[in-house]
Amino acid sequence: MNANKLIKQIYTVKVCDAHLNKGCSRKLYAEQIGGILKEFQCFKNGDFDVEDKHGGGRKKVFKDAELEALFDRDSCQTQQELAGSLGVKQQAISKHLKVMGIIQKQRHWVPYELKQRDVERHSFVCEQLLARQRQKGFLHRIVTGDEKWVHYDNPERRKSWGYPGHVSTLMAKLNIHSSKVMLSIWCDQLGVVYYELLKLTETITGDCYRTQLTRLSRALKDKWRQYNERHDKVILQYDNT
Known part of the structure; x- marks a missing residue:
């Protein structure tokens, strides 16, 4: 004042x-x-400054780059912390995030935290693969295969609306012993190449796997002209989907 x-x-x-x-x-x-x-x-308290510290002029405006720089430093900051760093109100941060299309996501669990040498090794391998892809494309040759149990009854868990403090609707987990079938599936970068459902009495054995690979080869001949002409070899990665 x-x-x-x-x-x-x-x-x-x-x-x-x-x-x-x-x-x-x-x-x-x-x-x-x-x-x-x-x-x-x-x-x-010793403050004899009688001039207004916060004038009634225009509100402080910040740019997207300033907000992104704070996210690069720490993407887990709260809106209050971001507002304090930029000298604005929390409501301004909330509105700006909506305009930028930035939403809050839960962190994903990973098996363990990588050490620095592991991060460097992964980065080096990725750079090598990118260089190889630029030199001569190979990603289209990768075919990955795996098995998965598919339940006959597979209900979809959906979000429900409710008032704060109210218990959400309940949904029972699937019974691991319920009716299910084993799915064997192979995919490339464009999608599913071949799949089959095993009979209830069948299991994955050496003979069964050889038969599946023969059928996969036929499916590749139908879908891949290069494979049929033997110009490209398949890079098969099993149990890696």
Whole structure:
């Protein structure tokens, strides 16, 4: 607040105090007293600056790059922490995030945290694979295969609306002993190449796997012209989907 405003408040309090019994607004009296006490506390703490610290001008505007820089530093910051770093209100951060299309996601669990040497090794291998792909494409040759139990009854778990504090609707987990069938499936970068459902009495054995690979080869001949002409060899990665 500026000096003129402070003087005006003190004068108003004096007038209200003198005419309090003549119908002067007690609310106005309380508001002015509060403002003076606040400034007095600043003077008591050694702050004699009577100029407005937060003027009534335009709101502070920040750019997307400033917000993205804070995310690069720590993507787990709360909106309050982001607002404090940029000197704005939390509501401004919330609106800006919606405009930018940024949403909050739960972290994914990983088996273990990679050490620095593991990160460097993974990065080196990725760079080699990218260089190999640029030199001569090979990703289209990769075929991955795996098995998975498929339940006959596979209900979809959906979100439900409710009031805060209310228990959401319940849904029982699948019984691991319920009716199910074994699915063997092979995919490339474009999608499913071949799949088959095993009979209830069948299991994956060496003979069964050889038969499946023969059928997979036939499916590849039908879908891959290069494979049929033997121009490309398949890079088979089993149990790696």
